[in-house]
Amino acid sequence: MEEKYKLVYRQLEAMVSMEQDPIANMANVAALLHETFGWWWTGFYRVDGESLVLGPFQGPVACTRLPYGRGVCGTAWERRETIVVPDVEQFPGHIACSSLSRSEIVVPIFKDDDVVGVLDIDSKDLSAFDQTDAFWLEKIVSLL
Ligand code: SME
Numbered sequence: 001m002e003e004k005y006k007l008v009y010r011q012l013e014a015m016v017s018m019e020q021d022p023i024a025n026m027a028n029v030a031a032l033l034h035e036t037f038g039w040w041w042t043g044f045y046r047v048d049g050e051s052l053v054l055g056p057f058q059g060p061v062a063c064t065r066l067p068y069g070r071g072v073c074g075t076a077w078e079r080r081e082t083i084v085v086p087d088v089e090q091f092p093g094h095i096a097c098s099s100l101s102r103s104e105i106v107v108p109i110f111k112d113d114d115v116v117g118v119l120d121i122d123s124k125d126l127s128a129f130d131q132t133d134a135f136w137l138e139k140i141v142s143l144l
Pocket of ligand 1: 063072093095096101122
């Protein structure tokens with residue numbers, strides 16, 4: 001796991017240093033993470049006023065807008081911190097874009113001191129994410 005993350009981080013660092021456009025970079029981050037780890041859904045939501053709007057992603061069709069302070073994404077935005085959900089059914093207000101998602105991690109993206117979006121990853125397995133994922137994914141989104 002650590003080794004895979006180290007390799008992915010190095011690749012993304014090189015990619016992001018060559019391109020300024022955040023959407024292009026988000027697209028490649030989603031693609032590389034999704035392909036490397038084989039998750040169910042890997043993608044971004046960007047802050048747009050009072051909601052999050054769907055950004056670049058890999059996986060099945062997803063909800064296009066998520067409200068502030070609700071669901072895992074909206075809560076990570078409100079709390080300004082990474083949220084690891086071992087079992088989505090136990091998370092009050094979880095928004096199910098896909099009934100096959102069982103666990104989830106959401107990592108806020110900061111620009112200066114503001115949350116500008118989140119990285120959201122879903123797995124079909126329970127308890128797929130832990131503090132190692134949180135550590136590396138926070139490092140990865142800080143490249144954006
Ligand atoms: N489950 C998320 C919604 C986004 S989808 O998982 C892609 C949430 O509760 O915010």
